[in-house]
Amino acid sequence: MNLNRKLSVAAITFIIASGSVFAQVKKKPVVSPKSKPVPVQLLVKGDPLPIDKDVIIGKLPNGLTYYIRQNAEPKNRAELYLVNKVGSVLENEDQQGLAHFTEHMAFNGTRDFPKNQMVDYLQKSGVKFGADLNAYTSFNETVYQLPLPTDSAQTFQNGFKILANWAGYLTFDPTEIDKERGVVLEEARLRGKNAQERLQQQVFPALLNNSRYATRIPIGKEDILKNFKPETIKSFYHDWYRPDLQAVIAVGDFDPKQVELLIKQNFSSLQNPAGEKPRVKYTVPPTPGTVVKIATDPEFPYTLAEIVVKHPATITRNTTDYLNDVRVQLFNQMLNARLGELLQKATPPFLFGRSTYAPFIGEQDAFTSIAVAKPGELEGAVKAVVAETERARKFGFTLTELERAKQDALVQMGNAYREKDKTPSVNFVNEYQQHFLSGEAIPGIDYEYNFYVSNIGKITLDQMNALASKFISDQNRVVIVEAPDKEKAKLPTESTLLQWISTAGQGLTAYVDNVSSEPLMSKLPEGTKVTNEVKDDALGTTTLTLGNGVKVICKPTQFRNDQIMITGYALGGTSLASDDDFTSANLAASIISGSGISKFNQGMLDKKLAGRNITVSPYISEFTQGISGNSSPADFETALQLVYLYFTDPRKDNDIWQSNINQTKSVLANRGLDPVSVYQDTVSAVLSNYNFRAMVTKPERLDAATLDKAYAFFKSRFADASGFTFTLVGNFNVEEIKPYLEHYLGALPSTNSKETYKNLDIHPAAGSITKIVNKGVAEKSTVQMVFSGAYDYNEANNLQMDALEEVLNIKLIERLREQESGVYAPGVRASYKKIPNGRYTITIFFGCAPENVDKLINATIEEIGKLKLNGALPLDIQKFAAEEARSTQQQMKENVFWAGFLASASQNNENPDDILKHVSNLEQITPQSTKEAATKYLNEKNLIKLILMPEKK
Structure with missing residues (x-):
């Protein structure tokens, strides 16, 4: 159970009420959890976390582990996985790349499915190769994924035969091996043979301390892939593909007892090899002090620094571990929120900055800070990112920051809890995979949600403020700089780089949390009433027309418990901008969506919406302009308020404009070094018949663009809502949301201009x-x-x-x-x-x-x-x-x-x-x-x- 990973896949929903700060329609729809939380107290330090009662975990006499869970989403579907504790780190010198090659051979001939018969069979069953049917090989594991229909008994049963064939019955036909060599070499070419791969070869020995991980990159070595003998790959398969290192995971819409029987029938005959090799756990040994590595490449288009402080890995197994995971999540969120605010300055100190404590590799975690610099500004970028961690270490976080982070964490966990009966099967598979590979606990969403509700309030500011000192160290630290060759003369020496890092905290002052207690809207707009209503019983939609001409297509669903998706469009877009004003117009939506609304800049708006499940943003495309977003039913009214304010009171922020212009110019500066970028720029030019609107923006066009033109164009595109059509899809009742639609969408400005797009005739030229x-x-x-x-x-x-x-x-x-x-x-x-x-x-x-x-x-x-x-x-x-x-x-x-x-x-x-x-x-x-x-x-x-x-x- 990787907490950060788990929460990132859950959408946002559960809120902590922050008081009545919004002008609201009286009646507000709320979807309540089906069961109320049961407090989970942290009574004994280090109590083991329970195992989710809904998963069946078993082990066959030969050592193979299995996980089975009945799950209804998606209906009539199942996710079948074969997980092997087998990866490139186990390869001998003459086997480098063969863990990955073995994965390829699993689709090129097994005992029961010779040559390509397996892929053919599955495609006929509606399984798409690459998109559905797939596999991956990493340092420590090889995982095969097989999504199947369960309403076809024969296909579903054969799925377990396929997994068993992968587990122990690959044929390694020499002819198929030779055919696959070219495919694997082309994969290596596609994914590598670029600046990133060349820099990796320079950096990995330092980053991974010359450990086995540094010399066992999964793609392997080209000469081995070209020349290995079939016996060599068969030996790897014989040694490591064995039941005591394998797990079958089955989650889906099926009878668990039948699945358990199918697993026993198909996998019990697998045997471990005589005199089996021990499965060594390789590590990355700690490095005393700090190692610095500066690497350059002629085609790398950025200059960046990365500071990696490695720590012993922690596996979440008990309540103490879990509560610490929550603290780490809050720490990462608060620190990166501060770094994000720096990007809102007129001259941001970096192109990208981030600091995160997370799992690393080789039995280690790491606190990693990354700064991507503008050309010639590496010092400022490094110091800015390091300074924020130092600020947190010296002065700590504020209580308001911590409370917002707690609210957001509860939103994420609460959403997973509310959607527990709609959770996709693959989410459970990922959890069980980590349980098998690393022993990470799988207590289940009921326990996790109740644990959060009961214990997150006990996390104190002092506890959070102690984490920065714990994470920061000059021991077991690696500092890396990667840059273009042409910047080599400007790069710092090792001593200079370390001096930047050590002095980044000088002259710091405490962080000031700029928040506002004012409401988004102080007055409820009067709006207009529904003037027409058309139902489509076949689709289950209702189309409403409001008095100002706005149309709203409503489709209530039960697909998600806590989601309403909101889209709105009208015709026009940047096609209506003149050539001279196009660049300004093309930047308009991104500038406005980053500037906030009304009297709230974007940073203040983000803080205002903390603890609420809302995303709403405007867009302007070539032929349309509109709104996209979603919310929980509980936050639907607030979402409509945001829609209303983007139409009626967008904010013009010169700092955001200057930041965007400066950042874009910095990215363009070295774009010509990267072959892929040069190629894609040519593709865009040719396919648009060299129309500048479809090509990469040139610096001179950026210089000619202005914030006033961008703002005016945005205002013009949203000045008339009579041509807008909104679509609402999710968990709502049409009659209950009508008052909201009438008050907010019905109040949008309307001039009945009947505008539409302009055909600029931009398309590929005819001919060869x-x-x-x-x-x-x-x-x-x-x-x-x-x-x-x-x-x-x-x-x-x-x-x-x-x-x-x-x-x-x-x-x-x-x-x-x-x-x-x-x-x-x-x-x-x-x-x-x-x-x-x-x-x-x-x-x-x-x-x-x-x-x-x-x-x-x-x-x-x-x-x-x-x-x-x-x-x-x-x-x-x-x-x-x-x-x-x-x-x-x-x-x-x-x-x-x-x-x-x-x-x-x-x-x-x-x-x-x-x-x-x-x-x-x-x-x-x-x-x-x-x-x-x-x-x-x-x-x-x-x-x-x-x-x-x-x-x-």
Whole structure:
């Protein structure tokens, strides 16, 4: 149970009431927990934490551990995981990279699923390779994930056979090994052969104290991957894939007794090897004093410093551990809130700054401070980040900071508690995985919530103020600087760098917590009444029209207990800005959303909303402007107040403007060093036919932009709400929220201007175009092939386009990855739009060796030719239809899907009821329809090839 990780996945909901500081409608809807908290007192120091009563934990005679939990979300689905305490740290010298290679071979032949039969079988069951079916290898573990439907008994039962095949029955066919070598080498190329990898090679020996972790990077060594013998990888598998180091985790909508029987049937025959090797726990030995490492690379675009103070690892097993976890969470939150405030200054001292105490590696935790500097300003960045920790150490935190942090922590934990019957199965899997790998406690959400409510109030300011001194040390410390080669002459010496750190706390004063007790709104706006109401019983929606012309599409759901999603849009966007004013207009929404509202700057607003489950922010896109956000039912009125204030009283903050301009210029300064950035900038330019609006902003355009123009453009885009349509999705009753809608949305300004967007005709040029970018020192290429053209946007064509995308994706994985062994992860992305006019693009993308670019492009064209000639194979159509049906059925049980879908249908003037026929419409996909779609949309006469190649030597 990693507390910080657990809380980050939970959305926000539970609040501590902070008094009546808002003008409010009288009746307020509140969703109460189904059961009231039972106090959990910290009676005995170090009481062991209980194990969640809803999880079944067992162990087979051969040592294999299993975790089983029945969970209804998502319905008719299960998450099956095989977790192995096996990673790259266990490799012999001649096996470096083979832990990861073994993971690859699990999908290339097992006893019961030869060659690629496993992937084929699962795709036909609606499981998407890479997105659903996946695995990863780390230093200490290898984890396989298999999400499956449970309403198909045969498929579900076979899932356990698949896990057992991974656990003990890989075949390691020499032919398949040789084919996979190229794939793994391409993964290494895709993820590495860049500045980050080269810097890592310089830094890891110092950071990891020349431990085994520094020499066992999971991707391994290229010469070993190219040349190892099958016997070498078989030896690794034989030694380490064994039941006493394995766990099966099954969470989902199933009968736990049946699952336990399936585990016993499939895994009991696995045996541990005779004379098994001991599973050594490797560590990173502590380093006396401080180690400094300065590393540079010609292509690294930033200058940054990292200070890592390592401490012995703590595993949360008892109440003392857990309460300390809560303290650490509060400490991290308060310290980083202070660092965040520095970014709101007109001239922030850094581009990014953060300090966090968290788990590290090799039986260690670490207090890590990171400062990303503007060019030439490393000293100021380092001192600013270090100074905030020193300020906390010298003067401590304030009581108001601590109370806000406690409120926010309770919000997060309270949300997890309220949503406990809607928790996705994968959340439980992650907890049980950590329990197996490290022994971290899994007491369950009831215990954790009650523990929080009972004990967080006992955490004192003195306890919090003692943590900074505990975390800060000049022992077992590593200080790292990474920078571009061109900055090498300007970088500090080791002694200078340490002097910066040691003197950063000089002249500090205590932190002043700037808070306001004033209400967001002192007066309730009168608003306008609902003038029209239309129900759609098929979708369960109600569309309200208010007196000022605002439309509100309401869809009450029970998918989440404590969530209401809020979106609103109107047509216009930056398309209405002149070329001269575009840069100012394009910055407007980010500036306003960072400036606060009314008399509250953003820092004050964040503090005002502490302990409340609300996010609301304005946006302006190319063709629309609007609001996006969400809240709990209890905070819904406050969310609407924020919406009202962004329309009527946005704040203009010159410090935020200057900060954004300065930060953007600093990022642009070294952007040209990074090959990927240079390539992407070229892609943006070519695909927009060199229209500056779609390209990276140039410094001279930033210089010409002004805050006044940005503010005026924002005000103009939100001056008339009569063209706005809002969508509300979540746990509410339409009749109960009507008064809020009438008072707040009904009070938005309305001029009935009937504005719409302007078609600027920005799209890829017609014709056959090839653009090659020569950038980068590594032997690494990237390819994008972009087909584009006019498009008739409708449900039938959209379905055919989606099918073409997936079928082509299947074929290119088979050809470019499995047959050619030339790429790791080819991809196809089809996009189509109605606004401002009907257009489509189909982008094929992959990374590869430079010498293989032409061969793989030709192979891609060949596969496209087959589709044009014969259409898709029925098997590939079956795979697409199965996955599309499964994902659609799942998405229709999610608030986020409905919020986006209803807004999109409204914008495009579509009938939203069509979604109810989407699954049955999959029958329209045939070999002939895919043939016609390929011929129509994959026209080489409108093909742009964008290729990144290394610099010519």
